[in-house]
Each structure stands twice: as C-alpha cells, then as structure tokens.
Amino acid sequence: xxxxxxxxxxxxxxxxxxxxxxxxxxxxxxxxxxxxxxxxxxxxxxxxxxxxxxxxxxxxxxxxxxxxxxxxxxxxxxxxxxxxxxxxxxxxxxxxxxxxxxxxxxxxxxxxxxxxxxxxxxxxxxxxxxxxxxxxxxxxxxxxxxxxxxxxxxxxxxxxxxxxxxxxxxxxxxxxxxxxxxxxxxxxxxxxxxxxxxxxxxxxxxxxxxxxxxxxxxxxxxxxxxxxxxxxxxxxxxxxxxxxxxxxxxxxxxxxxxxxxxxxxxxxxxxxxxxxxxxxxxxxxxxxxxxxxxxxxxxxxxxxxxxxxxxxxxxxxxxxxxxxxxxxxxxxxxxxxxxxxxxxxxxxxxxxxxxxxxxxxxxxxxxxxxxxxxxxxxxxxxxxxxxxxxxxxxxxxxxxxxxxxxxxxxxxxxxxxxxxxxxxxxxxxxxxxxxxxxxxxxxxxxxxxxxxxxxxxxxxxxxxxxxxxxxxxxxxxxxxxxxxxxxxxxxxxxxxxxxxxxxxxxxxxxxxxxxxxxxxxxxxxxxxxx
Numbered sequence: 001x002x003x004x005x006x007x008x009x010x011x012x013x014x015x016x017x018x019x020x021x022x023x024x025x026x027x028x029x030x031x032x033x034x035x036x037x038x039x040x041x042x043x044x045x046x047x048x049x050x051x052x053x054x055x056x057x058x059x060x061x062x063x064x065x066x067x068x069x070x071x072x073x074x075x076x077x078x079x080x081x082x083x084x085x086x087x088x089x090x091x092x093x094x095x096x097x098x099x100x101x102x103x104x105x106x107x108x109x110x111x112x113x114x115x116x117x118x119x120x121x122x123x124x125x126x127x128x129x130x131x132x133x134x135x136x137x138x139x140x141x142x143x144x145x146x147x148x149x150x151x152x153x154x155x156x157x158x159x160x161x162x163x164x165x166x167x168x169x170x171x172x173x174x175x176x177x178x179x180x181x182x183x184x185x186x187x188x189x190x191x192x193x194x195x196x197x198x199x200x201x202x203x204x205x206x207x208x209x210x211x212x213x214x215x216x217x218x219x220x221x222x223x224x225x226x227x228x229x230x231x232x233x234x235x236x237x238x239x240x241x242x243x244x245x246x247x248x249x250x251x252x253x254x255x256x257x258x259x260x261x262x263x264x265x266x267x268x269x270x271x272x273x274x275x276x277x278x279x280x281x282x283x284x285x286x287x288x289x290x291x292x293x294x295x296x297x298x299x300x301x302x303x304x305x306x307x308x309x310x311x312x313x314x315x316x317x318x319x320x321x322x323x324x325x326x327x328x329x330x331x332x333x334x335x336x337x338x339x340x341x342x343x344x345x346x347x348x349x350x351x352x353x354x355x356x357x358x359x360x361x362x363x364x365x366x367x368x369x370x371x372x373x374x375x376x377x378x379x380x381x382x383x384x385x386x387x388x389x390x391x392x393x394x395x396x397x398x399x400x401x402x403x404x405x406x407x408x409x410x411x412x413x414x415x416x417x418x419x420x421x422x423x424x425x426x427x428x429x430x431x432x433x434x435x436x437x438x439x440x441x442x443x444x445x446x447x448x449x450x451x452x453x454x455x456x457x458x459x460x461x462x463x464x465x466x467x468x469x470x471x472x473x474x475x476x477x478x479x480x481x482x483x484x485x486x487x488x489x490x491x492x493x494x495x496x497x498x499x500x501x502x503x504x505x506x507x508x509x510x511x512x513x514x515x516x517x518x519x520x521x522x523x524x525x526x527x528x529x530x
Contacts, residue, residue, distance in 0.1 A: 150190045156181040157198045159218055159243060163208035173250050173329050175286040179205065179243035182218050188234035200225050205243040214245045248286040255283055257296045257315060259339050263303030270378040270421030271302055272342035278334060283317060285330035292319040296332065300339050309341040344378040346421050351375060351428060352391045357398030359434055365397060366433040366475060372424050375410060379418035387418070397432055404432040438476045439516060444468040444484035446521060449505060453494025460493060463500065463522040474513035482513065493525065500524045
C-alpha cells in the first residue's frame with residue numbers, strides 16, 4: 001500500500017512537522033503573553049488540542065488529531081521503510097521530545113479552560129448568596145405556618161398532695177376543699193400542644209408550707225411523656241393556682257354494706273337475697289367528708305350463674321348522690337367483704353283475679369284488667385312444683401259506683417320461700433271498671449217456649465197463651481239488641497203425666513245481663529186417644 005522513499009524524503013515531512021509544532025508553540029506562547037484567548041480562538045484551540053486521553057497516547061509516542069492525520073501518511077511509509085527508520089531513531093526521538101513539549105503546553109491550556117469554568121461558578125456570587133438567604137427565609141416562614149404557636153386549655157389534671165404527714169403527725173386530718181384538680185393554659189408549637197392531655201402533666205401541691213388560709217400553690221410541669229426539648233418550648237399557666245384545705249379532727253361512724261349485682265343468671269335461674277359479711281363496717285376520717293358518706297358498696301357480676309355464688313370483693317364509700325368518695329384520708333375497718341348469693345330455678349305462672357263483695361244496686365262490674373298477666377317466680381324446685389297459678393281473690397268492690405284502681409304486691413300471695421324473679425317487679429296494676437246498668441223489658445211469646453221431655457203419647461198445651469214481659473238488666477249498649485227468644489226460654493216436662501201444671505220458665509244465664517224475677521206458665525198434659 002505504501003511506496004518506498006529515500007531517507008531524505010522521509011526527513012522532510014518530519015522536519016515540516018517539527019516546524020508546525022514550533023509554530024504551535026509560538027502561538028501558545030503568544031496566547032500566554034496576552035493571558036487570554038477569545039471564545040472563537042478557544043474553539044480553534046479545542047480543535048487543535050488533544051484530549052487528556054489523547055495526551056496520554058501522545059506520551060506514548062502519539063500526536064494530536066491534526067498531526068495524526070499527517071503522520072498517518074508518514075506512518076504508512078514508515079511501516080514500509082522500517083529498517084531505514086531504525087537508522088534515523090535519534091532524529092525521531094528528537095522530534096518526539098519536541099512533541100512532548102508541545103503536548104505539555106497544550107495540556108496547560110486545557111487547565112486554563114477548567115479554571116475559566118470554575119470562575120463561572122463564582123460569577124454573581126452576591127446574587128447567588130442572596131437567593132440562598134431568600135430560600136431559607138421562605139422555608140422558615142412555611143415551617144412556622146405549619147407548626148406555629150397555638151394555645152390550648154387542659155382540664156382536670158389531678159393534683160398530688162405531698163408532705164401531708166406534717167399535718168397527720170400532729171393527730172389532725174386534712175380535707176381538700178378546693179384544688180383537687182387543676183386546669184392549665186398551655187402555649188407552644190402546634191405539633192407539641194395539640195398532642196397534650198391531662199396525663200401529660202404532673203401537678204403537685206406541697207402542704208408543708210400553708211398560708212394562714214390553709215392554702216398552697218399548685219406547681220404544674222410536663223412529665224416524661226414529653227421530651228425535654230419539646231417541653232422547653234411550652235409555657236404552662238395554671239387557671240386555678242391554689243389548693244385549699246380544711247384541717248379537722250378524726251371521727252368515726254358505722255355504715256351498712258350494700259351489694260350491687262350486675263349481669264343475669266343463666267336462663268331458667270334467678271339469684272336470691274345477697275348476704276355480705278360483714279354487713280356493717282366502720283369508716284374514719286375528717287368529719288366534713290364522713291358526713292356525706294351513706295354506705296359502703298360492693299359490686300358482684302353474676303352473669304351466667306346457675307349455682308350459688310360466693311366471692312370476696314372490695315368495697316368503697318358512696319355519698320348520698322350515689323357517687324364514689326375517694327379520699328386518701330378516709331379509712332375503712334374492712335376493705336373487702338365476703339358476698340354469698342344463692343341461685344334458684346324459676347317458673348312462669350299465670351295470675352287470676354276475682355273481686356270480693358257486691359257493687360251498689362244499679363251498678364255492675366264491666367271489666368277487670370291487670371298487668372302483668374303472668375309472673376316469673378323462683379325458689380326451691382320442690383316448692384315451685386306445687387304452684388300452678390297466683391290467685392288473688394280479695395279485690396274489694398263492695399257498694400262501688402265508680403272504677404277501682406290499685407297496685408297489689410304479689411309477694412303477699414306467695415309462700416315465704418318463693419320470690420318474684422321477674423324484671424317487672426313485685427307489683428301488678430289492677431283496674432276494675434264499674435258502670436251503671438239499666439233494666440229493659442223483652443216480650444216473650446209462649447210459642448217461643450221450648451218443651452223438653454215431651455213424649456209421643458202425650459199432648460202438651462199452654463193454658464194461658466198471653467205474651468210475657470221478661471225484665472233483663474245490664475249495660476244498655478250490651479242488652480239493647482237482645483230478644484227474649486235469645487234467652488232460650490224452656491220448660492221441662494219429662495216424666496209428667498196427664499194433668500194441669502204451673503211451671504217456671506228456665507232461661508240461659510248471660511255474662512252481660514241478669515234476668516230479674518221468675519216467670520211461670522200453666523200447661524195441660526193429655527194422653528193421646530187411640
């Protein structure tokens with residue numbers, strides 16, 4: 001591919017290249033003297049400048065891109081004239097040294113380019129710093145808007161009384177009349193304040209240093225549920241700042257023990273009378289506190305019970321309003337009681353009510369209503385088996401002319417060892433409606449009288465066939481439409497022989513009427529002739 005050239009011809013391109021390199025060195029030196037190059041010159045230099053990677057290659061006997069193009073032609077020749085070139089090694093080495101020098105200059109120019117780029121980062125440094133400060137201010141404002149300072153009121157923080165022994169060791173007792181709890185107003189960052197509750201605080205009152213009014217200051221602080229860093233940013237202002245005491249002598253009194261049951265026994269069972277042991281306890285403390293205590297109360301859950309229950313439970317003091325009295329200076333002779341609760345089987349039975357006596361003439365009992373109509377009772381199974389109903393027969397209506405209403409205690413109609421286990425209670429409500437009645441006459445034709453016991457060999461004839469006036473009494477709206485024939489009038493002639501008889505007419509009894517008087521007819525019985 002290459003042509004052989006003489007050594008002289010080979011030296012000329014190398015010398016020419018050396019001249020070009022020197023020219024480049026001269027340009028670089030001039031450029032350094034002027035201490036700057038224009039952007040256009042920089043672009044030209046970039047074309048004539050080799051990259052760092054190419055510089056490394058030049059350091060390994062290579063030249064810049066522009067030189068490489070020229071050297072490629074020489075290289076082709078050199079490949080063919082290798083033996084000749086070996087003879088001119090010294091000349092090439094000299095040329096290579098010049099190329100190294102040129103490369104160093106070009107590399108130095110590259111460093112200036114990097115320095116210029118760095119200078120651009122420092123351009124308008126003041127504006128850049130100002131922009132950074134503005135960004136910080138905006139961030140600070142936004143963060144304060146999201147977590148700004150807010151105020152919140154926290155209620156009912158329990159106040160812990162400390163050093164109370166300074167009073168009790170002198171044989172006295174104290175009672176907190178004001179300041180058992182404290183309310184505070186807190187102020188601080190939203191993220192902290194919004195999460196604060198009464199349990200986040202610790203309130204104390206040291207009663208070892210009381211004022212002449214028996215009061216002392218309440219101190220409130222955040223407890224360890226809030227970090228120290230957050231706590232420092234929160235201010236606390238108590239709304240009520242003082243605890244006020246009354247200092248009294250210790251007194252005692254006895255109170256009854258009352259047991260409250262919760263839940264229900266199993267289906268078909270009921271609990272009996274609850275028995276606490278002891279049933280009375282002694283309570284001691286300040287007189288102002290004890291005056292409000294009315295009982296000691298214990299609570300027992302009997303849910304699902306089907307056999308007798310016996311448990312040991314704690315008791316607490318209760319005031320007249322049913323509220324618990326929880327005071328550190330109130331002491332009970334027994335903090336626990338043993339509760340025994342019997343459990344019985346149950347049975348549902350109906351209730352029957354009848355009246356006693358007679359209402360006033362011209363009046364009658366129109367209806368008897370009562371609720372409940374059935375009741376659940378409990379007791380020993382053997383006793384329950386003997387009870388089929390509860391019969392109440394003593395609702396007195398004697399001479400009544402108006403309605404009677406009363407409540408009746410069912411317990412009075414039960415055996416002593418049986419009790420009402422129904423949730424409706426022991427009483428039933430009874431209402432007896434008493435209304436005025438009227439007497440109406442109904443016409444009875446003798447032909448409407450039925451003859452009972454007649455035989456075919458006899459002939460029966462009513463001697464006086466005149467209609468009869470039957471008087472019936474009842475509530476007008478109920479008897480107005482009743483006819484005499486509806487009363488089923490009849491006479492019974494069974495076994496009667498021929499002859500004349502005066503017989504009483506029989507009528508059906510009615511729930512809503514009464515037949516006043518008796519009514520008779522004359523009848524003749526004859527034998528039939530053959």
